[in-house]
Amino acid sequence: xxxxxxxxxxxxxxxxxxxxxxxxxxxxxxxxxxxxxxxxxxxxxxxxxxxxxxxxxxxxxxxxxxxxxxxxxxxxxxxxxxxxxxxxxxxxxxxxxxxxxxxxxxxxxxxxxxxxxxxxxxxxxxxxxxxxxxxxxxxxxxxxxxxxxxxxxxxxxxxxxxxxxxxxxxxxxxxxxxxxxxxxxxxxxxxxxxxxxxxxxxxxxxxxxxxxxxxxxxxxxxxxxxxxxxxxxxxxxxxxxxxxxxxxxxxxxxxxxxxxxxxxxxxxxxxxxxxxxxxxxxxxxxxxxxxxxxxxxxxx
Amino acid sequence: xxxxxxxxxxxxxxxxxxxxxxxxxxxxxxxxxxxxxxxxxxxxxxxxxxxxxxxxxxxxxxxxxxxxxxxxxxxxxxxxxxxxxxxxxxxxxxxxxxxxxxxxxxxxxxxxxxxxxxxxxxxxxxxxxxxxxxxxxxxxxxxxxxxxxxxxxxxxxxxxxxxxxxxxxxxxxxxxxxxxxxxxxxxxxxxxxxxxxxxxxxxxxxxxxxxxxxxxxxxxxxxxxxxxxxxxxxxxxxxxxxxxxxxxxxxxxxxxxxxxxxxxxxxxxxxxxxxxxxxxxxxxxxxxxxxxxxxxxxxxxxxxxxxxxxxxxxxxxxxxxxxxxxxxxxxxxxxxxxxxxxxxxxxxxxxxxxxxxxxxxxxxxxxxxxxxxxxxxxxxxxxxxxxxxxxxxxxxxxxxxxxxxxxxxxxxxxxxxxxxxxxxxxxxxxxxxxxxxxxxxxxxxxxxxxxxxxxxxxxxxxxxxxxxxxxxxxxxxxxxxxxxxxxxxxxxxxxxxxxxxxxxxxxxxxxxxxxxxxxxxxxxxxxxxxxxxxxxxxxxxxxxxxxxxxxxxxxxxxxxxxxxxxxxxxxxxxxxxxxxxxxxxx
Numbered sequence: 001x002x003x004x005x006x007x008x009x010x011x012x013x014x015x016x017x018x019x020x021x022x023x024x025x026x027x028x029x030x031x032x033x034x035x036x037x038x039x040x041x042x043x044x045x046x047x048x049x050x051x052x053x054x055x056x057x058x059x060x061x062x063x064x065x066x067x068x069x070x071x072x073x074x075x076x077x078x079x080x081x082x083x084x085x086x087x088x089x090x091x092x093x094x095x096x097x098x099x100x101x102x103x104x105x106x107x108x109x110x111x112x113x114x115x116x117x118x119x120x121x122x123x124x125x126x127x128x129x130x131x132x133x134x135x136x137x138x139x140x141x142x143x144x145x146x147x148x149x150x151x152x153x154x155x156x157x158x159x160x161x162x163x164x165x166x167x168x169x170x171x172x173x174x175x176x177x178x179x180x181x182x183x184x185x186x187x188x189x190x191x192x193x194x195x196x197x198x199x200x201x202x203x204x205x206x207x208x209x210x211x212x213x214x215x216x217x218x219x220x221x222x223x224x225x226x227x228x229x230x231x232x233x234x235x236x237x238x239x240x241x242x243x244x245x246x247x248x249x250x251x252x253x254x255x256x257x258x259x260x261x262x263x264x265x266x267x268x269x270x271x272x273x274x275x276x277x278x279x280x281x282x283x284x285x286x287x288x289x290x291x292x293x294x295x296x297x298x299x300x
Numbered sequence: 301x302x303x304x305x306x307x308x309x310x311x312x313x314x315x316x317x318x319x320x321x322x323x324x325x326x327x328x329x330x331x332x333x334x335x336x337x338x339x340x341x342x343x344x345x346x347x348x349x350x351x352x353x354x355x356x357x358x359x360x361x362x363x364x365x366x367x368x369x370x371x372x373x374x375x376x377x378x379x380x381x382x383x384x385x386x387x388x389x390x391x392x393x394x395x396x397x398x399x400x401x402x403x404x405x406x407x408x409x410x411x412x413x414x415x416x417x418x419x420x421x422x423x424x425x426x427x428x429x430x431x432x433x434x435x436x437x438x439x440x441x442x443x444x445x446x447x448x449x450x451x452x453x454x455x456x457x458x459x460x461x462x463x464x465x466x467x468x469x470x471x472x473x474x475x476x477x478x479x480x481x482x483x484x485x486x487x488x489x490x491x492x493x494x495x496x497x498x499x500x501x502x503x504x505x506x507x508x509x510x511x512x513x514x515x516x517x518x519x520x521x522x523x524x525x526x527x528x529x530x531x532x533x534x535x536x537x538x539x540x541x542x543x544x545x546x547x548x549x550x551x552x553x554x555x556x557x558x559x560x561x562x563x564x565x566x567x568x569x570x571x572x573x574x575x576x577x578x579x580x581x582x583x584x585x586x587x588x589x590x591x592x593x594x595x596x597x598x599x600x601x602x603x604x605x606x607x608x609x610x611x612x613x614x615x616x617x618x619x620x621x622x623x624x625x626x627x628x629x630x631x632x633x634x635x636x637x638x639x640x641x642x643x644x645x646x647x648x649x650x651x652x653x654x655x656x657x658x659x660x661x662x663x664x665x666x667x668x669x670x671x672x673x674x675x676x677x678x679x680x681x682x683x684x685x686x687x688x689x690x691x692x693x694x695x696x697x698x699x700x701x702x703x704x705x706x707x708x709x710x711x712x713x714x715x716x717x718x719x720x721x722x723x724x725x726x727x728x729x730x731x732x733x734x735x736x737x738x739x740x741x742x743x744x745x746x747x748x749x750x751x752x753x754x755x756x757x758x759x760x761x762x763x764x765x766x767x768x769x770x771x772x773x774x775x776x777x778x779x780x781x782x783x784x785x786x787x788x789x790x791x792x793x794x795x796x797x798x799x800x801x802x803x804x805x806x807x808x809x810x811x812x813x814x815x816x817x818x819x820x821x822x823x824x825x826x827x828x829x830x831x832x833x834x835x836x837x838x839x840x841x842x843x844x845x846x847x848x849x850x851x852x853x854x855x856x857x858x859x860x861x862x863x864x865x866x867x868x869x870x871x872x873x874x875x876x877x878x879x880x881x882x883x884x885x886x
Contacts, residue, residue, distance in 0.1 A: 055716070108551050118365075120717040122550065126708035129416065140846070144837035148830055155826055192776055192838070192849040196783060199834035199853070203787070203827040207794065210823040238790075238797045245739060245793075246786030249732030253782050256731055258724035260408065260775050268783070 013232045013280060014225050014288060020281035024170060027274075031177020040180050043187030044123055046137075048130035050092040050103065053121040059085040060115055068114070072106045082259075087120070137191045141172075144198055156209060159290045164205045167283040171201045175271045189264040197271030200246070204239055204279035211235050212287070224291055228284045236280070243276040302870045305862070306757060309764035315395055315402040316763055321348065321360040322367035322546075322715075323388035324374065325528075327381045328355045341370045351388075358388055364411065364546070364715035372549075375526060375690065385546040386528040403766045404529075405545075406774030406848060409722050411715030412545035413553055417705040419514065419538040424506050424703050426454070428498040432481055433457050436496060439477040445470055448491060457496040467492050480505075507538050510703035515540055520698040521556050540705070550712045552691070560704050561659040561695050562610025563631070563681070567644070568652040568668060569601040592656065594665045595683070602654055602665070607644045610658070612637025616696035618689040621682050627689040628680045631696065638677040646674035655681050657692070725778035732782055733759075736789060744796050746885030750871045751792040754863040758788050761859040762852065774848035784856025791828070791864035795820040796886055809884045813876060817869055824865065832857050 044051050062079050065088060069077055078091040092103070111117070145165060152161035175197055179186050211231040219227060247269065254265035326337060334350065334357055341347065341359070347370075349360040361367040367385065374383050387410075389402065407414050433452050436459065440447060449460040461470065471483050471494070480502035486493040498506075511534060518540060522530045531543040544553055569589035570578075578585045579599035589601040615632035633641060645653070648671055655667040667683030684692060713721075737755065740748035762781060766773060799816030807815065835857065838850035876884070 053717075055714075104551055104554075118714055118716065119550075119712060120714045122710065122712035124707070124710040129709050137846075140837055143840075144834045147833045147837060151830055151833055188846060189776060189779070192779070192846050195834060195838050195846070196849070196853070199831035200787070202830045202834065203790070206827040206830055207823055210826055214819075234801070235797075238793050241743070241793045241797075242787070242790040245736045245789050246783070248735035248739065249728075249782045249786040252732035252735060253728045253779065256724055256728040257779070257782075258721060260721060261724075261728075261779050264776070264779050 010230065010233050011236075012229055014229050014284060016281070017285045017288065020285055024278075024282055027174045027177065028170065031173050031180065034177055034180040038180050038183060040176070040186045041183045042130075042134075043185040043190075044091070044125050044130075045188040046130045046134045046186065047093070048125045048127040051089065051121070051123045052103075052107065052119065053082065053087065053089045054107075054117040055120050056086040056088070056115055056117045058115075060088065062088060065090075065111070065115065068111055069106075072110070074103060074106075133188070140191075140195060141198070144195065145169075148198075148202060152206070152209075156213060160209050160213075160287065163283055163287040163290055164202060164209065166286040167205050167278045168198055168201055170278050170282050171197055171271060171274045174274045175267060178270045179267065184266065185263060187263060189261060190267045193264045193267035193271065196268060197275060200268075200272060201275035201278060204242070204275055205283040207238060208232060208235050208279055208283055209287075212284070225288060228288055232280055232284055239276060239279060243272055246272055302867050305761070309757075309761045311395075311398070311764075312400050312767050313760050313763035315389070315391055315400050316767060318389050318391055318402070320387040320389040320402070321362070322364045323361065323386050324359045324367060324370055324383060325386050325388075326357045326359070326374070326383045328352075328357060329381055332381055337374070341373055345369050345373075358386075360388055364719075367546075368549075368715075371526070383526045384528045385526060387546075401767065401770065403763070403773045404770050405718075405722075406772045406777070407543060407545055407711070407718075408713050408775045409718050409725070409773065410545050411713050411718035412543065413547050413550045414544075414709075414711040415542040415554070415557060415707055416535070416709035417518075417540045417542065417557065418708045419507055419510055420704045420706055421503070421507065421538065424510060425498065425503060427703075428502065428506060429455075429457060432478060432496060432498060435478045436474055439474060443473050445473065455497065459494045459496070461492050461494075463487075463489070463491050465492065467494075470494065504537065507703075511538060511540065513702040514705060517698050517701055518542065518557060521694060524694040524698070525553060525556065539708075546715070550710065552687075554707060554710070556691055556694060558705060558707055559659065559691075559695055560701050561657065561692065562700050563613065563692075563696065564609050564656040564658055564663075565607045565641070566602040566605065566654050566656060567607065567648060568654055569603050575599045575601050592654070592663060592665050594668070600654065600665055600668065602656070607653070608633060608637045608641055610696070610700050612640070613696050616693040618686075618693035621680060624682070626682050627684055627686040628682045629684065629689050629693050629696070630678065630680045632678050633676070642674055642676035645671050645676075649673065655683070721775050725775060729759075729778065729782055729785070732785055736785060740789060740792075744792075744886055746875070747792075747796050747799075747872070750868050750875075751789055751796070751864075753871065754792065754868045755785065755788055757867060758856070758860050758863045759785070761863065762855050765855050765859065766852070771851055772848065773852075776846070777848040777852040780849040780852030781856060784853065784860060787831075788856065788860035788864065791820075791824045791860060792868060794824055794827075795864065795868070799884070799886060803884065803886075810876065812884070813872060817865070821865065824861065828857050828861050 062081055066077070066079055069075075069090075074092065076093070080089050081087060082089045107119075145168065148168075149161045149165055152164050172194060175194060178184075179190065184190075208231060211234055212228060215227045215231050219230075250265045250269050250272070253261055254269065257265060326332075337357065337359075338347065338350075345366045346362070347359050348362050351358040351360070359370065361370065371383070371385055391401070395401075429452060436457060437450060440450075440459070445461075445465070447459050447461050449458075451458055461467070467485060467487075471485070474483060474494070474496070475481070480499045482497050482499050484495045486495065515532060515534060519532050522532060522542065522544065525544065525547070527544045527547050529545055531541065533541050535541050542557060547553055569584075570586045574585050575591075576599060578591050578601055584591050584601055586601055588604045590604055592600050592602050594600050612634045613631055614634045614637075617630045619628055619630060620626065621628040650671065652668050652670050654665045657664045657666045667681055733755065737752045740751050740755075742748070744751065759781070762784065765771075766777075771777075795816050798820045799812050802812035802815045803809070832854065835850050835853040838846055839854060
């Protein structure tokens with residue numbers, strides 16, 4: 001039988017809890033500092049504005065297009081070529097000095113005469129929409145977290161729920177921190193990814209907790225720490241294999257899925273790396289500290 | 301049961317395997333024949349194939365670009381029939397008969413235009429305020445309550461009275477006559493002012509009814525655009541979503557959807573000399589006339605009185621003037637409009653009448669003609685180019701929007717990007733599947749093979765469920781499927797690891813299989829139910845891309861639980877049952 005990890009492995013994960021705390025604390029502090037100083041690079045979905053992706057029939061020079069825009073009074077556009085030399089993305093913030101209608105007219109009537117193109121993608125998001133989406137996204141996260149807490153509290157016990165939520169918030173903060181630190185655009189697809197990470201990280205944590213619950217009933221005599229450790233070891237192979245298979249598809253999405261799902265896949269990859277780490281170290285460590293205060297564990 | 305579910309799933313996912321062609325459907329009628337249409341479409345745009353079906357001609361093309369070119373030609377050709385942009389799929393009849401159709405592709409995959417329109421709340425308030433102003437003034441005059449001043453600001457109507465007037469009585473009188481308003485009283489030393497605004501309740505009721513009317517009007521406008529499967533729905537209290545798959549030219553769609561354009565007819569005043577004199581002085585030189593601009597920027601004076609306005613126009617068609625062969629709009633008036641028109645024209649033969657194009661705050665004279673004879677109900681208007689004539693006829697037919705709407709969100713995906721998205725999505729699913737499958741096969745051998753079969757079954761089931769419910773597959777939905785692929789093996793990994801443990805503990809193969817499934821069950825269900833909760837939270841709160849992702853995730857979780865717990869169990873039993881197994885290939 002082919003094995004990733006020897007079945008006799010009994011690594012003392014909780015023994016490393018100090019290191020884990022240091023690593024997690026470091027990552028969280030870096031993430032939070034980055035939020036406060038840099039913030040998130042909100043994409044058009046949340047920040048409102050105008051994006052148009054054009055594919056020209058021939059190769060074009062960006063500065064040529066830019067000066068054509070400037071001649072028409074649009075001075076604060078951001079342009080970048082995309083993939084090849086005949087694809088350009090043009091971004092305008094909503095508060096910029098453009099008028100949506102006049103840009104459209106300019107594109108269709110004027111620019112297309114001198115530089116024939118095909119509109120690959122055009123997005124306009126008004127200010128109120130951006131704000132609403134952000135609010136909705138925050139609500140979605142909150143509701144998801146709360147309903148999960150209730151379910152775990154019901155199925156296990158409240159402390160387990162709290163432990164799972166700690167692990168979850170840990171994962172979300174670090175994933176968001178990554179996006180903030182590297183100023184990668186945060187759009188709707190990244191939000192979906194973060195929400196998927198919530199589901200995934202939970203999945204991992206639950207599997208470990210489930211084993212802990214089972215072991216508490218079997219080995220009543222041993223110490224809490226021993227039970228936690230043995231449970232992590234028993235589920236370790238599964239934790240790693242599932243992360244690995246999910247990673248396989250994410251890598252395939254990231255490399256082949258095209259620009260539209262690129263950020264989604266990236267956010268998920270970060271989230272899964274952090275989630276795997278946290279379900280091994282953070283979830284059980286927080287349970288250890290939470291449970292250390294509780295005297296009786298027989299009710300489980 | 302496993303077999304039954306699989307067979308049904310395979311059948312219902314089949315339609316997705318048939319390739320579809322961009323096509324243009326044209327309804328048959330006795331006025332048109334196929335050669336005429338081919339002529340219109342132009343020999344340069346190569347038609348792949350023409351199919352006659354029921355009462356339609358279906359023109360197939362090999363690219364969406366050709367399809368759109370042909371569509372534009374037809375839409376500006378004055379052809380007397382209905383036509384629709386579609387995707388033609390040559391499905392066998394037996395699939396159609398059991399309602400098996402392919403998944404509905406989202407705009408990001410198919411290409412198309414998405415708009416979100418919002419009712420202009422300020423406009424509604426202004427109109428309500430105007431009505432309140434009239435009503436309040438009427439009742440005060442009727443009840444002989446003399447006010448010092450009466451005026452309207454942008455926000456409110458303000459009425460001022462002497463201090464000795466009975467203010468309670470005034471409020472009661474106004475409230476009885478004009479419902480749904482809020483009156484606040486401001487008393488100073490010398491006088492009393494009443495500030496009147498429409499109540500929030502009245503405003504929201506008015507928004508709701510305008511939205512309902514606008515939805516109907518927009519629907520008829522969209523139908524005129526000839527787009528297959530357009531989506532129009534209310535969103536929230538004051539918004540309408542419009543999705544037009546397949547369409548690329550958002551400018552025209554936008555012009556037609558958001559337009560409040562209509563026509564007015566007025567008599568002209570004075571002579572061209574007067575018109576130019578007025579232009580120079582900046583004010584009309586003739587009484588009760590207004591200075592307008594013609595299309596060529598030259599000035600013209602028109603009567604203040606509108607003979608017939610947009611509300612009196614009942615029908616309109618675009619076409620060509622039979623004598624001059626220039627584009628024309630044929631207008632039909634309501635009975636009231638017709639009698640007014642007859643009245644005016646019969647009294648003013650030899651005078652000139654102007655047709656004014658009214659769009660929001662812009663008014664433009666498109667045509668001025670001498671009235672040669674009296675006319676009433678039907679007549680034609682020239683002076684527009686062919687595109688304008690076509691669009692104006694659509695707008696006049698559908699009627700004016702009951703409140704202006706503003707486009708607050710717009711997304712266009714070109715068809716070629718859509719095609720690229722589909723391809724990228726497919727490739728990443730195949731490659732991801734391949735990697736996962738390969739890993740499982742090496743790691744778990746025969747059991748890995750079983751898990752792979754379950755994985756494929758899983759994808760078939762997801763496809764079938766999405767097809768049966770005609771759910772919309774978007775790019776984020778594909779991401780959801782890809783993610784499910786990664787996570788679907790999780791349940792099997794949990795089970796297989798348990799079986800391995802049992803074997804290691806020295807249990808017999810069959811007992812290990814039994815115990816493995818048994819013990820893993822609660823873990824699998826707990827883990828999946830929590831993920832399901834997160835996915836459902838996404839589903840209820842999210843919109844657009846988030847929703848698409850959540851739908852496939854929910855379906856994926858359910859189907860992967862089914863395939864791994866029930867499906868692989870059945871396969872394992874078939875393989876290992878009744879044999880006195882020495883070992884397991886795990």
